[in-house]
Amino acid sequence: MTSYDGARARALRLEARIRIEEPAVAAGVSPNTIRSAESGTHQPRPRVADAIARALGVPLSEITPRGPSLTLRDVRWRLGLTQAEMAARIGVVRQMVSQIERGVTDVRSTATWAGAYGPTVVQWTSAHKAARDPVRQKVAAQAHRRRKKQPRGDST
Template identity: 65%
Template structure:
C-alpha cells in the first residue's frame, strides 16, 4: 500500500474547517490517531486511513502519496477489506478477486466491480491495468533470474 500523505489529510481537514477532534469523532478513531497520521509519526492502518478519508468525503487513494499507479490490491487494502470481504461485496468467490487483482481474468460487469472498490469504471480500469502491469513486471524479473541461473548451470 502506498504511504499515507498526512500533509494532504491535514490540508483537506483544514480546508473543510474541521478540527482534529471533530474529524476523529466522524471517522470513529481517536484524536491521537488523526494527529499522528497527519504529522507522519506513523502510517495509519488501512481501516483508519479509509475511515479518515470517508469522514473527509474523499476516496482513500486521495490521501496516499503520489507515486506509481495504485493497483486493485492497494485500493482494496486502503478500504480496509480482505479479498473475502471484497468478494462478498461483488458477489463472487475470493479466488475470483485474487485473479482479477492480478489481472489474470476479466470481469463481466466492470461497473459492479468499480462500485465495490469505490471507483468510477475508468479509474477501476486504470487500477486493473496497473495490477496487470505489476504482475507482468514480476514475471519478467523472475524469468530473467531463471535464465541467468540456467546460464550459470545452477537451476
C-alpha cells in the same frame, strides 16, 4: 494511483484548527491511527478516510487526489467498500477480489466485475491492466534474476 494524501489531510486539519482527536472520534479510531495516516505510515480504510473527510468538512476527493490511472483498488476505495463487501456484491470470496485487484488473476466475466465496480467494461479493463502490468514486470524481473543466478555449464 489514487491514495490517501495524509499530508493534505493534516494541512487541512491544522488550517481549520481541528485537534487530532476530532477526526479520530468521527472515524471511531485512535488518534495514533490518524497520526499514522497523516504521516503516510499507512493508508486508512475507506470508511476511516471518509469519516476523516467529513470531520474536516471536505469532500473525500480533497484528501484522495486522482492520479494518472486508477486501479481497481482505487475504484473500490472511492466507492467506500472493503474487499469483503465487493466480494459479496460480486458473489465471490474476498481473496478473489484481492487477487483481481493486484492483477494476479484474470476474470471470466468482465461485464459482471465492471458492473460491480461501476465503470464501463473498457474502464474496468484499463484499471485491471494498471494493476496487472506491474505484477508482470515484477515476475519478469524475478525470472531474470533466477536465470542469472543459475550456474552455467563448463565450457572446457
